[in-house]
Amino acid sequence: MKDSNFLKENNARHFWHPMTSPEDSKHTPPKIITSAQGVSITDIDGHEVIDAVGGLWNVNLGYSCQPVKDAIAAQLDTLPYYSTFRGTSNDAAIELSYELAEFFKPDGMLRSFFTSGGSDSIETALRLSRQYHKLRGEPGRTKFLSLKKGYHGTHFGCASVNGNANFRNAYEPLMPGCFHIPAPYTYRNPFNETDPEKLAHLCVAALEDEIAFQGANTIAAMIIEPILGAGGVIPPHPSFAPMVQDICNRNGILLITDEVITAYGRTGAWSGARLWGIKPDMMCTAKAITNGFFPFGALMLGERMVEAFEDNPAAKIAHGYTYSGHPVGAAAALACLAETKRLNVVENAAERGTQMFNGCQALMEKHDIIGDVRGGYGLMTAIEMVSDRTTKSPINAKSAQVVQDVAYENGAMVRISGPNLILSPSLVLSAEDVDTILSALDAGLSAA
Numbered sequence: 001m002k003d004s005n006f007l008k009e010n011n012a013r014h015f016w017h018p019m020t021s022p023e024d025s026k027h028t029p030p031k032i033i034t035s036a037q038g039v040s041i042t043d044i045d046g047h048e049v050i051d052a053v054g055g056l057w058n059v060n061l062g063y064s065c066q067p068v069k070d071a072i073a074a075q076l077d078t079l080p081y082y083s084t085f086r087g088t089s090n091d092a093a094i095e096l097s098y099e100l101a102e103f104f105k106p107d108g109m110l111r112s113f114f115t116s117g118g119s120d121s122i123e124t125a126l127r128l129s130r131q132y133h134k135l136r137g138e139p140g141r142t143k144f145l146s147l148k149k150g151y152h153g154t155h156f157g158c159a160s161v162n163g164n165a166n167f168r169n170a171y172e173p174l175m176p177g178c179f180h181i182p183a184p185y186t187y188r189n190p191f192n193e194t195d196p197e198k199l200a201h202l203c204v205a206a207l208e209d210e211i212a213f214q215g216a217n218t219i220a221a222m223i224i225e226p227i228l229g230a231g232g233v234i235p236p237h238p239s240f241a242p243m244v245q246d247i248c249n250r251n252g253i254l255l256i257t258d259e260v261i262t263a264y265g266r267t268g269a270w271s272g273a274r275l276w277g278i279k280p281d282m283m284c285t286a287k288a289i290t291n292g293f294f295p296f297g298a299l300m301l302g303e304r305m306v307e308a309f310e311d312n313p314a315a316k317i318a319h320g321y322t323y324s325g326h327p328v329g330a331a332a333a334l335a336c337l338a339e340t341k342r343l344n345v346v347e348n349a350a351e352r353g354t355q356m357f358n359g360c361q362a363l364m365e366k367h368d369i370i371g372d373v374r375g376g377y378g379l380m381t382a383i384e385m386v387s388d389r390t391t392k393s394p395i396n397a398k399s400a401q402v403v404q405d406v407a408y409e410n411g412a413m414v415r416i417s418g419p420n421l422i423l424s425p426s427l428v429l430s431a432e433d434v435d436t437i438l439s440a441l442d443a444g445l446s447a448a
């Protein structure tokens with residue numbers, strides 16, 4: 001390993017970072033993280049902080065999770081790679097498909113299609129939606145519906161259903177036939193509705209309007225995050241997802257839940273679908289599936305998909321990823337699933353999540369810079385920062401950076417995404433860890 005001066009000098013010099021400009025990386029050099037243990041990370045200067053980001057919503061079991069590391073090492077020794085394209089398979093992927101079918105049985109999921117991450121899982125779900133309708137004699141159903149503020153990854157299909165202009169503009173034109181419905185975002189919405197339940201009904205009415213306008217028989221699928229994540233942690237009213245499911249069912253539209261964040265316990269339920277009591281046709285999962293230790297994803301498929309694709313020689317799945325069913329990823333996922341169940345992480349996620357949410361609400365009483373606090377379902381919490389509470393004008397980027405920097409000095413890595421400060425720590429953190437995060441945040445907010 002090169003010494004720390006070399007690394008600092010070359011930081012962001014030969015390396016373009018995602019989600020920022022090369023210019024910004026030069027002026028605000030990325031923190032260089034060199035090790036991690038438990039729920040904490042340590043930077044190149046030896047400064048250790050609690051990682052309130054949890055990697056990137058994915059290190060649910062913390063950084064030290066030995067069974068996952070051991071499974072990866074053992075798999076590398078026996079079979080480091082083999083493809084699962086037509087004609088070959090591997091033991092780890094087979095076992096994982098069995099375990100996932102058990103795990104997601106309550107959600108109505110029966111099959112897995114393995115991918116190398118979240119975007120791949122979304123892309124495959126969109127593709128299989130169109131193919132599903134072709135197989136059933138409705139080739140005109142090609143359009144997709146999704147929510148404004150939604151985040152569904154980076155591939156062109158994913159970006160097309162994304163509901164945030166920041167991730168779209170530079171890459172347009174995107175895929176035609178994708179339409180966006182207002183999100184049930186109580187703090188800001190086009191209806192000026194502040195009651196979450198009434199807002200849910202208004203959004204659902206907008207969905208019905210859009211379906212009538214497009215023609216139901218032109219729409220393949222609707223994709224939603226059970227709780228919007230990157231868009232700023234937006235939990236809908238509990239009535240929302242069941243109403244969406246009902247409308248999709250009545251109109252022959254497939255329902256896809258993007259559970260890249262919400263699957264495997266983060267919300268205090270084992271999946272977002274279970275949290276809201278719905279049964280989607282497909283569930284996209286990735287991130288925590290391997291605790292962030294290996295790039296991997298699984299698209300889960302329900303009964304309608306099975307009926308259309310199985311016992312049908314014409315139903316060829318005409319795409320795949322070189323790393324679909326990667327044996328090392330599958331072995332990591334198997335160990336991860338076993339640990340996730342053994343530790344019953346949903347329980348701690350729910351308890352610590354409530355503590356975090358209440359703590360952030362208490363901070364709101366003290367800091368005018370906080371416009372809104374969202375969460376209350378497990379360890380997904382966001383603070384939306386404003387420069388003025390009455391006008392709700394968003395905080396400027398510089399002040400947001402101060403919050404992050406000072407929180408970091410005081411012991412917690414938090415994530416800034418636009419005006420939102422997002423907290424998505426490992427699900428195994430302790431009550432004291434949450435207190436440390438909250439007091440670091442308090443310091444950051446005071447400084448700004």
Ligand SMILES: *Cc1c(COP(=O)(O)O)cnc(C)c1O
Nearest residue numbers: 117118119151152153258260261
């Ligand atoms: C992270 C994320 C994705 C994209 O996953 P990648 O692994 O980055 O491709 C898709 N949807 C949601 C909800 C996500 O949070």
